[in-house]
Structure formats: structure tokens, C-alpha cells
Amino acid sequence: MRRIFFFICFAGSLFCIPAALKHFTQGFRLAKMQFEAPSFFPEARPTEEVLSIFNQSFHYLDRGAQCYVFSSFDEKYVIKLFRASPPSPNPFHSFWKKKKKRTSFHTKIYRLFSACHIAATELPNETAIVYTHLNLTKETLPILRVRDPIGRKYLLPLDEYRFVLQKKADPFRETLEKAIQNPHKMEQCLNSFYELLLSRVQKGIGNSDPTLSRNFGFLGERAVEIDFGSYFPDPRLSSSEGRKIEIHRYINRLEKWLEKNAPEWADYFDQKRGQS
Numbered sequence: 001m002r003r004i005f006f007f008i009c010f011a012g013s014l015f016c017i018p019a020a021l022k023h024f025t026q027g028f029r030l031a032k033m034q035f036e037a038p039s040f041f042p043e044a045r046p047t048e049e050v051l052s053i054f055n056q057s058f059h060y061l062d063r064g065a066q067c068y069v070f071s072s073f074d075e076k077y078v079i080k081l082f083r084a085s086p087p088s089p090n091p092f093h094s095f096w097k098k099k100k101k102r103t104s105f106h107t108k109i110y111r112l113f114s115a116c117h118i119a120a121t122e123l124p125n126e127t128a129i130v131y132t133h134l135n136l137t138k139e140t141l142p143i144l145r146v147r148d149p150i151g152r153k154y155l156l157p158l159d160e161y162r163f164v165l166q167k168k169a170d171p172f173r174e175t176l177e178k179a180i181q182n183p184h185k186m187e188q189c190l191n192s193f194y195e196l197l198l199s200r201v202q203k204g205i206g207n208s209d210p211t212l213s214r215n216f217g218f219l220g221e222r223a224v225e226i227d228f229g230s231y232f233p234d235p236r237l238s239s240s241e242g243r244k245i246e247i248h249r250y251i252n253r254l255e256k257w258l259e260k261n262a263p264e265w266a267d268y269f270d271q272k273r274g275q276s
Contacts (some may be wrong), residue, residue: 028060028068028148032083033161037109039135041117046141050131053077053165054158057145066112066229067163070146075168077130079144082162084109115231116164122203123231126196128167128217128224136160169217169226173257179221180262188221190268196223197250201243206234210249212257 058070058079067080084105113134119127133141141158148154179186193216200207209215209230217226236242251269259266 033081035084040110040113041134043135046131054142054144059147060149078166078168080164112229115229118231119228126199126225127228131165133163169219169224172216173213175218185221193223194272197247201237201246204233204237206232212253
């Protein structure tokens with residue numbers, strides 16, 4: 001009876017190991033970052049400044065919906081290595097269904113890379129982008145040293161990966177929480193956030209994701225839109241009314257947060273309502 005009990009426990013532990021490993025590694029897998037996709041946009045060669053950034057090691061920071069995020073040793077930069085799950089071949093699917101799946105995958109990748117291209121070419125300062133690498137290359141980039149969530153070390157030939165390099169921003173809400181007791185800094189942060197939105201909409205770029213804390217951050221008191229994966233050219237922003245609507249999607253969310261956490265600042269944007 002005891003042997004049966006230990007056997008059941010042992011068998012159960014075997015089923016738990018994969019789930020536990022996935023939890024501790026946060027699902028990190030090199031294979032997810034290695035996928036085939038067309039070259040949608042031209043590739044810019046990295047500058048010497050960019051190449052020097054890759055001389056340091058990077059450690060795992062977070063996982064986004066479309067990427068793994070690593071922070072540089074000096075904590076000044078993040079590299080977002082794109083990950084994707086191409087449709088796996090299934091002999092039971094018809095040719096049409098397989099073709100449709102491939103089309104869907106390539107469409108998603110195109111939308112993501114299009115958003116990155118827009119951010120890098122139209123709004124590099126607003127998004128804190130330093131460099132983008134959306135195509136596979138040869139003998140252009142160095143090997144990057146990284147550590148995963150459980151400390152395992154890897155050497156990544158960056159030519160073989162698609163990624164974005166950004167300046168590392170401070171979290172959006174944490175920065176505002178710290179600034180509440182400093183009126184001058186708070187005013188700078190709020191003004192910068194508004195100017196950031198205004199700059200984007202004036203260039204006709206929309207964002208289908210209105211989330212605040214995940215999408216925005218601060219470099220000092222300067223607001224930046226760190227998540228640009230949902231950028232798209234928005235014809236509605238050609239009108240003054242369209243720009244106001246887009247800006248107020250974000251301002252209204254921030255005002256709700258201010259009402260709860262810093263009520264003395266809740267009406268700060270009233271004077272800017274007429275601007276676009």
C-alpha cells in the first residue's frame with residue numbers, strides 16, 4: 001500500500017514539474033523568438049552608439065503580449081525581443097484552412113511591425129526608441145549576453161532575432177505617486193503627458209490600446225509611450241474633433257486616477273480641453 005502511495009505521489013510530481021517550471025521561467029523559450037516572417041520594412045544599420053549598448057549584459061525583466069523584455073546592466077535600456085507562435089502544421093486541416101492560418105499569422109506580424117516602424121520613424125522621441133531590428137540580417141549585429149528569469153545565461157546572435165531597443169522609462173503611476181508631494185514635478189509630468197498625446201495625434205497616429213500604466217512611462221519628468229504595438233495611421237485624427245476624442249480617451253482615464261489618488265490635481269486638464 002505504501003509503495004502505491006509513493007508511486008502516486010511520484011507520478012503526480014512529474015505532472016507538476018512542467019507547470020512549475022513554466023511559472024518560474026514565465027514561459028520563456030528561445031524558440032518562441034525564432035520565427036519566419038517576410039521583410040516588410042527596410043532595415044537601418046546600427047550606429048556605433050547602438051552597438052556599444054550591446055556590449056553589456058541584459059537580464060530578464062518582464063513579458064509582454066508580443067515580446068520578452070530584458071533590462072541592460074546599467075539599467076538605462078530595455079530590449080524587447082519579439083516572440084510569436086506560427087501555426088503548427090496539421091495534416092488533418094485542409095489546404096485552405098492552413099493557408100488561412102498562415103495569412104492570419106503574417107497579418108498579425110505585419111500589424112505589429114508596422115506599428116514599430118511608425119513609432120521608430122514618426123515618433124522616436126515620444127516612444128524612447130533607440131533602434132529597431134525587424135528583419136533577420138547577417139554580420140550586422142553582435143552577440144548579446146542575457147539571463148532568463150531563473151538566471152540561466154544565453155548568447156543571442158542578434159542578427160537572428162527581431163527586436164526594439166528603447167531607453168528604460170520609470171513606471172507611469174509610480175512616478176506620478178512620487179510627484180504628488182512635489183507640485184512643480186507633478187505639473188511637469190502632467191504637461192508632458194498632454195504634450196505627448198498632442199504630438200502623436202497631430203501626426204495622425206492612433207493607438208487602439210488606451211491603457212495608461214502599461215503603455216506609458218517617464219524619463220525624468222518627460223512622458224513617453226513605451227508600448228506602441230497598437231499604433232496605426234488614423235484618418236479620424238485629420239480633424240480637430242477626432243484629435244480631441246483621441247486625447248480625451250487617455251485624459252479621462254488619468255483624471256479618474258487623479259480623483260482617487262490626488263484630488264487636488266483632478267481638474268488640471270480642464271484648461272486644456274479646447275486644445276488639440
